[in-house]
Amino acid sequence: MKKLFLLLIVAMFTYSAQAQLLLNETFNYNSSKLCNVAGDPNANADPYNVVGTWYNTGKASDSNTSSSLMIEAEPQFYEGYINSAAGKTVKITNLGVGTNNRAEVCRFTTDALKYKPANYTGSLYYAFMMLVNDAHSWDATAGADANEWRDVFCVAEGGSELPGNSYRGRFFLQHDPSDATKINYSIGKNTSFSTSSPPDVIGTINVGQTYLVVIKQDFTASSVQVITNPAISSAEPTTGWINGKPGDTNTFSGTYAVALRSRSLGNAADIRISGLRVAKSYADVVGAPTGVKNIVANSNIKAINKTIVTNEVGNIKVFSFAGKEVLSAKSEGTIETSLNSGLYLVRFVSENGQVSSAKIEIK
Secondary structure, eight states, X not given: OHHHHHHHHHHHHHHHTTOOEEEEEOOOOSSSBSSOSTTSSOTTOOTTTOSSOEEEOOOGGGOSOSOOOEEESOOOOOTTOTTTTOSOEEEEOOOSSSOOOOEEEEESOSOTTSBSTTTOOSEEEEEEEEEEEEOOEEETTTTXXXXXXXXXXXXXEOTTSTTTOEEEEEEEEEEOTTOTTEEEEEEESSOOOOSSSOOSSOEEEETTOEEEEEEEEETTTTEEEEEESXXXXXXXXXXXXXXXOTTOOOOOOOEEEEEEEOOSBOTTOEEEEEEEEEESSHHHHHTOXXXXXXXXXXXXXXXXXXXXXXXXXXXXXXXXXXXXXXXXEEEEEEEEOOOOXXXXXXXXXXXXXXXXXXXXXXX
């Protein structure tokens, strides 16, 4: 039985070489704003060439301010999600005057035409943790907060506007007009939702609660769907997905980036997003056992029998391959454990804030 288990583990590690993870963003930057200091991340990145870096969109209607989304030091937590408790959080809010349209884009591939129906017949998946305290919009006519639909996360396209000016897979939020403790959400390929033209299908979440959001962009069906708090497993859910406007006939021109958007949000708007992942499979995007293998091993973190060696002072969290936290403690360079024999995922935060991840084997 033990030999069979080891063969399965070897097979799992072999699969990791073919992992489908395209972006793993924990927002663990030193800057207080997402696009603030060149290189941390690069606020002035060339959007044609830089991958994995956030930059201000070049779209004229989104560039009416020099403001940028704030980075909060506190991480978010969602049991079982691979990026739970990792890194920091982006706060999407009103950036000044209530009519601001700032969007900030991060590329995950250099080829804007790589993921389009003519070249790609699979799906792309986008996952992130989200907590909404306030999703009110700004009504410029009334000069006050309102309950309009606002898109806060988008899939960015190339096509004729390569730097990221065209959006598909627009994820919308609306503060429920009849219940202040509820937030409505939906998704459309490109259609703009409003109170006068709402989505056909709507989901609802609670104010002040962290959710796991997964978006599926299907290039074969030419559709986008969203699900909240899905099962974290290698099997993709067959129910629970919603499409806010199934009849949307817009096409995908060439997906290559994601965008976080502060679009006409109200004065007190407070939407927090963290642990953003983009992958070519459901299992990889949620960090199921096949997705855990995408964590790059750190040679400075290792296990000797039941002792974990970090070589530095810092805080350590140990997770099972199912994503469950099994140990949280401070390491003085080494830490004795009583963990059962097996493979684990370790996240280590040093005293200077450096985050490292590794796979270890406890014997």
